[in-house]
Amino acid sequence: MFRRIKPIEHREEVDFPVDLKKLGYFINSEDQIRQIEMPSEGFDYHVHRVERVNEKRREAIDECVRRVLDTRFVEEGLTKHFLPPGSTPGTDPCVPILISNDIDDVEKVLVIIGNTHDDLGVWSVREMEGPSINHGSMISTIRSAKKEKFGLLILNCGQNVYSPEMGRAVTYRSWKAATKPSPHIDEVKNRVPGHENVQKHVESVLEELKGRLIGNDGQKKKKKKIYFLTYGWGCWGLVKYLDVNFAEWKSSIEALIAAESTHTAADVTSPDLRHFLTTRARAYIVHSDPPGTFIPDKRFICQTFSTAQIYSETIIPNSWHDVMLPWFKRVEEDPEGCNPVMLVDWESVERLKEGWGGYTGSTKPKDGDDPNKWAFDDDESEEDHDREAKLEEGGKAFGEEGLEDMVDLRDAEQAAKANKALQENERPGTMMDNGLKEMGVGKAAPSA
Structure with missing residues (x-):
């Protein structure tokens, strides 16, 4: 059982003017909101011990910005x-x-x-x-x-x-x-x-x-x-x-x-x-x-x-x-060639398939497939019809059965990175040690 010792303090609402200057701010020559007293400093939310006051003050500044944007949209x-x-x-x-x-x-x-x-x-x-x-x-x-x-x-x-x-x-x-x-x-x-x-x-x-x-x-x-x-x-x-x-x-x-x-x-x-x-x-x-x-x-x-x-x-x-x-x-x-299938690390795809819920079957290309053809032709195959039949029967949506990895090799730097990743037996896009360190995370433990 609990008993209230001190009554709740009811504070009056504080209203702030919708005026950047009166709120202590201005828009500098670089189009940034800065404090008048400290022109190098931006918006400071925590200026009062009462959270409600900070919230009301921020809303007043936000309204000032909305009015600035309304004028710019018209322009x-x-x-x-x-x-x-x-x-x-x-x-x-x-x-x-x-x-x-x-x-x-x-x-x-x-x-x-x-x-x-x-x-x-x-x-x-x-x-x-x-x-x-x-x-x-x-x-x-x-x-x-x-x-x-x-x-x-x-x-x-x-x-x-x-x-x-x-x-x-x-x-x-x-x-x-x-x-x-x-x-x-x-x-x-x-x-x-x-x-x-x-x-x-x-x-x-x-x-x-x-x-x-x-x-x-x-x-x-x-x-x-x-x-x-x-x-x-x-x-x-x-x-x-x-x-x-x-x-x-x-x-x-x-x-x-x-x-x-x-x-x-x-x-x-x-x-x-x-x-x-x-x-x-x-x-x-x-x-x-x-x-x-x-x-x-x-x-x-x-x-x-x-x-x-x-x-x-x-x-x-x-x-x-x-x-x-x-x-x-x-x-x-080039509307037909903007998303081509170019480079696929099939081994990495196989290793990842358990994390792609619902995926079964092999991702490897069939014999006779053209490795340079675009992804997902207009021509429907028997697999397409089977997939659509599954959808009609309430089956798994497309994408839960596996999606080919695609890399656009017309971007030279991206191609070089993808090739290097494949040579090192890593899939493109994974976070390397340097990236982990930059985000404050230690080296990940190897997966079992």
Whole structure:
């Protein structure tokens, strides 16, 4: 039995002005948020012993940054559109997305789908604090995409809580800061119809914009080439949507990039989507190896590569310009050869198969197979039909039965690294001793 000795202290809420200068900060010439009194120092969260005060203060600074970004999005030719259609911002529950003003006129469209905890148009708050606001937000991504003549559609998976008091959709972190501690989310009052979660949001946006992207029956529009750049749960929502609706989209979609996605082989039952992922999609994950190093990871039904990042939120800001965008260009130049099967360490694959749950059988190529042919031909084999039959019977999804390791040898440095790894009887992408030391981990014990 316990008895309260001292009553709970009820503190009054502290409000902070939405003004960087009054909060003691400014944006320097390098586009970084810095303290006025100590210009070399960035944002400091822990300034008060009461956590609630720190939380409220951080939210005030975040709101300042949102307003800066809103101005920059307009300057880049993007406009906020509120869904569901016909909603009145400030009055009706609605969620904003960003659409470039030229989306109806361009031939290529980049559809960006972020994660479930970031504000609209933000990749990483960590990267916004340094190197810069533009780098951590989607501004840098937008500018480089515009140079390649992309139109843009930016979804909003993060601002998924509607606040009647604030009259807008916000992230859960903003919701906590704006309400009392440990707030309760009412699944009716605090959700936007059709956008209650990431899967419904992706479905609602793509269905609403489908006519402008791929055209509707009876509409004669110039065919657009659609590229998807996704992160985290945003990619999962897209895969779930395409698994059902891929027939409508497959003639328009050119390529997909998934950064630290949460989708797996079990989420894909459509043979057409499966073929698209193996031939026109790439996954980029947190890994210590140099950016673009092939990683034998079969979870995503597509080639997987390292990024030399330790935080998932920093993958796209630091890999987009030098790794991801060049691959989009490669897809445009050679759509059938952008993901070729080139080099496979069959012995390593055999050793790893026990960790690839559900895999049985040999991974070795059959006699007569062309070692230089592209991965996953259009021609269906008896094995393909058997696999599809298993799916219909509730069997294991493709990818749980084994996926070939693929390395693109057109990247000379990557090829050299892969060959060296094979000579040393190690699979490409494994963390070497130096990488372990850099991450503060001692040498791993040899496996039994």
